[in-house]
Amino acid sequence: MSAAAAVSSTVRVDALTRRFDSFVAVDAISFEIRAGEIWGFLGPNGAGKSTTIRMLCGVLAPTSGSAEVLGYDVGRDPEDVKLRIGYMPQGSSLWDDLSVEEHLRFYCGMFDIYGPGEKRAVDRWMERLDLKKRRSQLAGTLSGGYRKRLALACTLLHDPKMIFLDEPTSGVDPLSRREFWDIIVGLAEEGTTVLVTTHYLDEAEHCNELALIYGGKIIARGTPENLKHAPGGGETIEIVSEHNVAILDAVESLPFVRSAGLYGSALHITVAHKEDAAQLKAAVSRLGISIASLEPVTPSLEDVFADLVRTP
Amino acid sequence: MNWRRVWTIAVKEYTQFFRDHRTVISTMLMPLIQVLLYGYLSSDVKHQPTIVWDLSRTAESQQLLDAFTNSAYFDIRYRAHSMSDVVRHIDDDQALAGIVIPPDYAKLLHEKKSPEVMVGVDASDATAAQAALAAAGAVGSSVTQQLQIQQLKLEGAAPSGIGVDVRARAWYNPGLRQEVFIVPGVLALVLQFTMTFLSMSTIVRERELGTLEQLIVSPIRSSELMIGKMVPLVTIGYINVTMILLVAVFWFGVPVVGSVLLLYFTVLVFFFATLGLGTLVSTIAKTYIQAVQLIQLFLLPSMLLSGFIFPVDAMPKLMQVLSYFVPLTYFLTIVRGIIIKGIGVDYLWPQILMLLALGLAVFTTAVLRFQKRID
Known part of the structure; x- marks a missing residue:
């Protein structure tokens, strides 16, 4: 070129x-x-x-x-x-x-x-x-x-x-x-x-x-x-658990969760600010559902897209 | 106009047409079936099955019945033994006509009185009944005339030459053969059907397939696309015309009196109108089914209004006016004029011009509507 x-x-x-x-x-x-x-x-x-x-x-x-x-x-x-x-x-x-x-x-x-x-x-x-x-x-x-x-x-x-x-x-x-x-x-x-x-x-x-x-x-x-990195300084957290759907139902309506969705066998949750990650972790542990892992990941385009569509 | 592109489209259309065997067969067979059906079915108002109750049973009554048979309109198939016999045969469609000759038929004739012979005709089929009634009337008067002449001879007097001799002649179709009238009409009818249908479906199908969009985004102009699509259809149309003419001449013995060249030229003018019509429909309808329904909406009334069955001159004024907007009306006059009467441009130019004008109007509207943009 x-x-x-x-x-x-x-x-x-x-x-x-x-x-x-x-x-x-x-x-x-x-x-x-x-x-x-x-x-x-x-x-x-x-x-x-x-x-x-x-x-x-x-x-x-x-x-x-x-x-x-x-x-x-x-x-x-x-x-x-x-x-x-x-x-x-x-x-x-x-x-x-x-x-x-x-x-x-x-x-x-x-x-x-x-x-x-x-x-x-x-x-x-x-x-x-x-x-x-x-x-x-x-x-x-x-x-x-x-x-x-x-x-x-x-x-x-x-x-x-x-x-x-x-x-x-x-x-x-x-x-x-x-x-x-x-x-x-x-x-x-x-x-x-x-x-x-x-x-x-x-x-x-x-x-x-x-x-x-x-x-x-x-x-x-x-x-x-x-x-992937732009949207509003938020963070995407990946949770792996056998009870993805139950967790999804519970966290979806939390005020600091911007979007949440299933991604393959995992659950991707985007929160508004980096600090909210801890809150999410606390909220999930209160559910008493056993999880395999919970950690921040680079969002996929699907996460970005879901995030953008939900917060116009 | 880029003729190379037109030709590319035409080649594609030819390839697709001849690759689709079902369409090839139906487009080639349909005209043949139509012309054979119309040709055969139209010719047979003669030889109607007839039942006779002859109460006279004399040489005189037999002479009368022979006259009926010789008219070729009556085929005496049944002998009745009662009036109810006659009615029953007509009721269950075994006979179309019933002839009843009174017992005193011969006796009254000898007494120089006029016996009454009854002819009853099933008029639920008006066309056949009309022909039979007219024939019965003619048989009656000719037998009467013969009897009068016989009588005069018996009395030794020479029959006088006085009397109006109306010499009615059937011009152009001396045998009054229905098929001579119908078969050229079928030619027009089949062409109208094939051309509108094929031109409509060649465009609607591309639209439904999604290929039209790909064509629209190529540099081709809509006029090039249309002409490229119409060229193969004109070929198919000419094949149809030729087939129908061959069947008409060699099968039904319908003579082509006029110029075949003029006929082929006017066919082209008619193609113009009918292909335009099909294209116009394709620009209005969104789907194939819709297009088929729209076309039927036009084809049936146009057949009825055009004079194919009912003469235009005998229609109510409003219907006559409507028929002026039907291309088939003009083309029928042209085709029958050339094939049956053998007349040429000197008589047919008004029809040819009108057909051209209608075709031009329809075709232009179609091209304008068939925009390259798909919104």
Whole structure:
């Protein structure tokens, strides 16, 4: 990544808003994405992630506010944006009755790639995404992981400077998910800017920059590391016990507990201040429930997220 | 307009169409089934099963019955022995008509009196009944005329030449064959159905699949996408036209009197309107089921209003006005004009222009509504 590319913004969003009748799906959000960055958009279903992406891709017109992608205004010049980006929508974007190669050739046609250039692009991405062996297989018969690879290949044929991936790993097995992220990280290293949405919080660790969206608003942002340490100076305490649920029920309503939730086989409780940790410890011991361990931990993104959502 | 992109879309549509064997078979078979059904079912108001109660049992009464048989509208299948016999056969649909000849039929004729012959027709099927009643009337008057001439000859007088000779001729379809009228209509009807349905489903299906969103975010323009999708449908439409014409000519012996070239050109104008209609529906409906219902809402009334079954001129004024907004109305006139009457552009230009205008209006609305943005 060159120094010049590092400072220029690929995406500039200012007070972008989208309403559907009276429902505000995206509520005046603003952010910037620098070139070559993997920018993660986190949030539960219905938080406004897909709506934002659709606006940035020029598919959906903003109600108000503005957004610039690769220097083009999405409201004014959606066609210029579309020529230069790749968009992988959530859910299926493939025709079950067309083969892998037919898909790739089709999208070459859409982006005016033909002749030797077409063959080169098709071969290159089939090779890179490990689709060569399945070139004549119908998309309908591909496994979830390969469907996603094909969908990604379709968005990369014209060498876009920026790609939008909406839930690229939903419905994919864990191994394929990891392989898929290796591909995404590789693309970013070559200079492609990536905006990716996910609700798998573990995947968010791959991102340079994260934004948490909830109810159409960005409620937190930063690097994964920053986000984990930032929230209000509180502390996350992990309790391991055989009676997690009973403890959860008892501590949830305590005034100094900001959020509490099950995390794997443990219980994560975030308290407002470091000093409250002792109080929590006392409260738990008063319950008379045997516990295996109780100690402060670095919060996971899930803790951060739960914390942010509960304290608006 | 980037024709390379249009072609890419068309190639994809062709590939998908021919890969889906069920759709191929149904789109190719449906027109054949329709034209065969309409062709056969429409032709048979003749040879209606008839029951006869002949109380006269004379050469004269037999002569009368022969006249009925020769008209080809009556097929004498049953002999009754009582009035209740006649009624029962008509009641349980074994016979459509009953003929009762009085015992004094021959006697009255010899006395130069007019015997009364009863013909009863089951009119619950109005079309068949009308044909049978008209035929019975004609049989009556021709037999009367013959008897009068016979009588005059018997009396030694030469029959006078006086009398109005109304020479009614059926033009264009001298045999008055129903199928000659119906089969060209079926051509129009089938095309309307296939074209609206296919164009609607090719777009709605992509929307339901989620692939439309991927197309919308590619640089293709909506007009390129639409034309690319319509090109294969026009091919399918022309295959259908050709199949129906072949069946019409070689199976039903319906002659194509006019210019086949003109027919193929006007078909294209009709495609324009029907493909536009299907696309328009696809922009209104959210799901496939909704789209199918919307299309039916248009297809059935358009069939009834167009003159396919009931002549437009005989409709109440309001219905006539409505029929002017149905592309099928104009296309039926054009198709029947070319195939049956053999007339050309010099007569049909108003219909062709109206069809073009309607098509243009529908198609433009469809393109405008089919925006690339999905909100």
